[in-house]
Amino acid sequence: MNQRMDIDALQALCAIEECGGVTRAAKRLSLTQSAVSHKVRRLESRIGRKLLARRAGGPVFTEDGTTLIAYARRILSLHDEAVRSLATRPLAGTIRLGMTEDTSSSGLARILARFRRLHPDVNVHTQVDQSKVLQSQLENGEIDVAVMQTFEHDVQRSDIILYQDSLHWVKSKDAQFDFDSAIPFLAFDKNCFYKHWVDEVVDQLGVRFETVLQCASNAGIVTAVEVGMGVAVLNARHISQHMHVIDDNFPLQPPGITYVVRVGEKSRTHVCCALADEIDQENDNVMQIAISA
DSSP states (O other): OOOOOOHHHHHHHHHHHHHTSHHHHHHHHTOOHHHHHHHHHHHHHHHTOOOBOOOTTSOSBOHHHHHHHHHHHHHHHHHHHHHHHHHSOOOOEEEEEEEOGGGOSHHHHHHHHHHHHHOTTEEEEEEEOOHHHHHHHHHTTSOSEEEEEEEGGGOOTTOEEEEEEOEEEEEETTOOOOTTSEEEEEEOOTTOHHHHHHHHHHHHHTOEEEEEEEOSOHHHHHHHHHTTSOBEEEEGGGOOTTEEEOGGGOSSOOOOEEEEEEEOGGGOOHHHHHHHHHHHHTHHHHHHHHHHO
């Protein structure tokens, strides 16, 4: 029995999992549906296991297929790393990277670790701060690259888009507030653009806010909402089962937000753009924890 697995077949398998089916996977891979199916059938023949369930309305993968997917991702990740290591010219220099608390996840940490392995002569100095601070530092040339949030209408043409999310007014499910009186408000700190938006539109909202907590940490605001301290503006991925969306209580809804990689105008060097491209290529890993939180 020939149990060797070729890279193309594993790529096809992962594309089917990511796209939710053979037809969409074929489109992503720029192949015909029959070509993708053939790759999978040949792989099944080589390892002697059924990988696709092939039952209408049922799960896409068999139990063996699901098991192999996890290995396939790791194999393809190492394969792509090896290809980039051999194909790219040596890079050297220092990158000053800024990121928000939202993006300082293990997904991004793994990408930075791999970037260092691929380019051992590049030093990446990283700091965590609010998006508004990072944008100011980019403009002043104090950092080179930022992984940050921005309102959808503020996305720049040169930005690499990682993930889009929505903002909502929220409170604890058990909390009761009199919207005809001053509403206790849970705010991020003065450098948060959520807070700046609320300050700018408060007159249009027709309500009065009393800031009872100001905190730079997502975890701190989330906890305060869940225990009923007040109302906050949160992005959808932070809304837990203990919260209640109260958008209907306000006449104005917050704009959508976008997570981006942004390179400073003065920092568009080959080494900085290489890091931005690496993050873009591993987009799913950057936001994996964010989306599942």
